[in-house]
Amino acid sequence: MNKENIVEIHHLQKSFDHGKITALNGIDLEIKKGEFVSIIGPSGSGKSTLLNMIGALDKADTGSIVVSGNDLIHKKDLSEFRSRKIGFIFQLHNLIPNLSVLENVEIPMYEKKMSSSQMRKRALELLEYVGLSDKLKRKPTELSGGERQRVAIARALANEPSIILADEPTGSLDSKTGAMILNRLKDLHEKENVTLIMVTHDMDVASLADRTIRVLDGKIQN
Amino acid sequence: MSFFSLIIKNPFRNKTRSALAIVGIAIGIATIVALGIITDGLKASTEETLKAGGADFSIAESNVSDLFFSKIDEEYIARIKEVDGVNDVVGILMAIQRVEDNPYFVLIGIDPAKLSISNIKVTEGRAFAAGDAKEVIIGKVASEKLNKTVGDTITLNREEYKITGIFQTGDLQQDGGAFLSLENVQAIENKNDTVTMLYVKIDNDAQVEEVTAKIEEEYGNDLTTIASLEDLASIDQGLQTIDTASWAISLLAIVIGGIGVINTMIMSVYERTREIGVLKAVGWKDRRILSMILGESIVLTLVAGLVGAIMGIMGIQVLLALGMDSFIAPVYSADVFIRAFAVALSVGLLGGFYPAYRASRLPPTEALRYE
Ligand SMILES: Nc1ncnc2c1ncn2[C@@H]1O[C@H](COP(=O)(O)OP(=O)(O)OP(=O)(O)O)[C@@H](O)[C@H]1O
Ligand SMILES: [Mg+2]
Numbered sequence: 044m045n046k047e048n049i050v051e052i053h054h055l056q057k058s059f060d061h062g063k064i065t066a067l068n069g070i071d072l073e074i075k076k077g078e079f080v081s082i083i084g085p086s087g088s089g090k091s092t093l094l095n096m097i098g099a100l101d102k103a104d105t106g107s108i109v110v111s112g113n114d115l116i117h118k119k120d121l122s123e124f125r126s127r128k129i130g131f132i133f134q135l136h137n138l139i140p141n142l143s144v145l146e147n148v149e150i151p152m153y154e155k156k157m158s159s160s161q162m163r164k165r166a167l168e169l170l171e172y173v174g175l176s177d178k179l180k181r182k183p184t185e186l187s188g189g190e191r192q193r194v195a196i197a198r199a200l201a202n203e204p205s206i207i208l209a210d211e212p213t214g215s216l217d218s219k220t221g222a223m224i225l226n227r228l229k230d231l232h233e234k235e236n237v238t239l240i241m242v243t244h245d246m247d248v249a250s251l252a253d254r255t256i257r258v259l260d261g262k263i264q265n
Numbered sequence: 266m267s268f269f270s271l272i273i274k275n276p277f278r279n280k281t282r283s284a285l286a287i288v289g290i291a292i293g294i295a296t297i298v299a300l301g302i303i304t305d306g307l308k309a310s311t312e313e314t315l316k317a318g319g320a321d322f323s324i325a326e327s328n329v330s331d332l333f334f335s336k337i338d339e340e341y342i343a344r345i346k347e348v349d350g351v352n353d354v355v356g357i358l359m360a361i362q363r364v365e366d367n368p369y370f371v372l373i374g375i376d377p378a379k380l381s382i383s384n385i386k387v388t389e390g391r392a393f394a395a396g397d398a399k400e401v402i403i404g405k406v407a408s409e410k411l412n413k414t415v416g417d418t419i420t421l422n423r424e425e426y427k428i429t430g431i432f433q434t435g436d437l438q439q440d441g442g443a444f445l446s447l448e449n450v451q452a453i454e455n456k457n458d459t460v461t462m463l464y465v466k467i468d469n470d471a472q473v474e475e476v477t478a479k480i481e482e483e484y485g486n487d488l489t490t491i492a493s494l495e496d497l498a499s500i501d502q503g504l505q506t507i508d509t510a511s512w513a514i515s516l517l518a519i520v521i522g523g524i525g526v527i528n529t530m531i532m533s534v535y536e537r538t539r540e541i542g543v544l545k546a547v548g549w550k551d552r553r554i555l556s557m558i559l560g561e562s563i564v565l566t567l568v569a570g571l572v573g574a575i576m577g578i579m580g581i582q583v584l585l586a587l588g589m590d591s592f593i594a595p596v597y598s599a600d601v602f603i604r605a606f607a608v609a610l611s612v613g614l615l616g617g618f619y620p621a622y623r624a625s626r627l628p629p630t631e632a633l634r635y636e
Contacts, residue, residue: 095630
């Protein structure tokens with residue numbers, strides 16, 4: 044295995060409904076540490092499934108997948124891996140409605156051995172980074188779509204992940220707000236050297252990445 | 266925010282649903298608390314009646330379903346006195362009479378010379394005379410209720426009795442009633458030569474166990490000795506029934522409350538499916554999700570426990586205000602509240618476990634796809 048590769052996937056297969064639906068049909072993919080990769084492809088082609096495999100949200104059927112040195116096919120404690128290595132950003136922000144902005148950003152930190160004040164301090168830093176220091180006490184419903192997505196970015200960064208996985212992060216935003224979110228992510232990638240893997244439908248958005256991968260029918264197109 | 270604060274916050278997201286669950290469980294808890302307070306009061310006053318003051322133990326008729334129905338021939342007073350180790354014996358006859366607007370006024374007939382063997386202190390006036398003189402002493406509580414004092418008269422069974430004194434025992438049931446001569450109560454009740462119970466005082470060097478054993482051996486067919494509340498519980502079916510009933514109600518409250526909690530928590534987990542997916546995506550362990558949901562369920566039931574305890578106490582106050590104070594002497598023991606909270610906790614644990622387990626086992630991708 045190449046030491047520079049943070050993601051190494053070989054012949055990865057995944058099907059649903061007892062093999063009736065083949066979502067991934069032999070994926071081979073290598074992503075370098077610090078790379079910004081965009082994944083495009085038609086609806087139902089398997090983009091989200093691939094992202095979920097990298098983020099250890101689901102297990103593959105066959106093949107191999109090694110992320111940040113962890114063999115995800117055989118690893119037992121996947122939640123621990125997610126907590127240490129991965130930051131997820133979804134199309135819908137998925138914030139917890141009864142918690143404030145600040146509390147939402149603290150959520151991933153419960154699995155770390157952090158005191159409440161440490162958690163708070165870190166969340167404040169992150170919210171400052173995404174420019175929401177003035178809205179700490181607001182509930183998600185009291186925010187705009189772009190603001191919510193910025194909270195989601197702050198939450199994804201909470202545990203200092205080495206990889207950020209973003210599934211259509213601008214999919215539900217207007218183009219101007221979307222551009223702002225993308226700038227945030229690109230800035231993060233450039234300044235912090237975080238590996239960024241982003242699924243998108245939008246060719247313009249995809250072109251911001253160092254490299255674009257096309258998925259079709261569960262396979263990568265060259 | 267601490268994990269604990271998060272757990273406390275969550276159950277109040279859907280206020281109506283949580284409030285309904287809380288009320289449901291609280292009613293069960295309130296019943297347990299109220300019943301417990303009444304039973305404890307009953308036990309305390311029964312114990313008081315039994316061990317009245319200077320007596321070492323009591324004797325009642327054997328095989329009666331309730332102490333109140335006990336009937337002993339007066340002859341036994343002399344016979345028991347002959348038993349080795351017995352120092353003194355007094356027979357009392359209990360009766361219930363309507364007095365003014367209280368239908369459950371307790372009358373106790375006793376030889377006034379033996380008042381000291383009972384726990385009675387005459388705080389005002391003097392004791393009543395023996396024989397058929399129409400004299401009576403009434404308890405402090407009764408005196409306040411009837412607004413009568415020494416020198417006034419009271420009508421018992423259509424006859425006027427002169428109040429010669431006011432007494433206090435500390436037992437609500439007795440303090441709400443009256444003492445008069447045995448002969449008078451026997452006449453009122455038409456129970457000549459009969460008493461309800463015997464109070465026995467033993468010699469200083471005698472042992473209660475030995476004396477009771479002797480009496481049981483000799484007169485066991487007719488009489489039973491009661492030296493403790495346990496002895497009483499074994500002959501008094503009233504107390505037994507109440508005890509069984511309060512256990513049955515506790516069990517029922519656990520089952521019904523448990524089903525309510527399962528239902529509430531399953532709904533709550535179901536609504537938060539996506540959110541649980543997110544928690545897994547950000548790295549929460551299954552165990553943390555389990556503790557969160559279980560914790561929420563326990564928060565819910567402990568709040569219900571608190572509300573229920575308050576409702577139970579208020580219920581008792583209402584009963585007292587409605588005039589049941591002549592036969593409810595509430596005893597607020599820690600035991601009752603510990604039991605109520607133990608029930609609340611078990612309901613929370615039992616009812617919360619299944620939904621919490623389900624939530625913790627949700628596959629994250631399924632949860633995130635959930636609309
Ligand atoms: N949990 C699941 N159960 C059953 N089928 C699934 C599941 N997840 C994905 N699929 C199926 O697998 C295929 C790939 O799905 P995936 O979500 O990866 O597509 P996608 O490329 O992300 O599409 P979109 O652009 O619409 O988000 C689809 O046919 C989808 O219906
Ligand atoms: Mg998708």
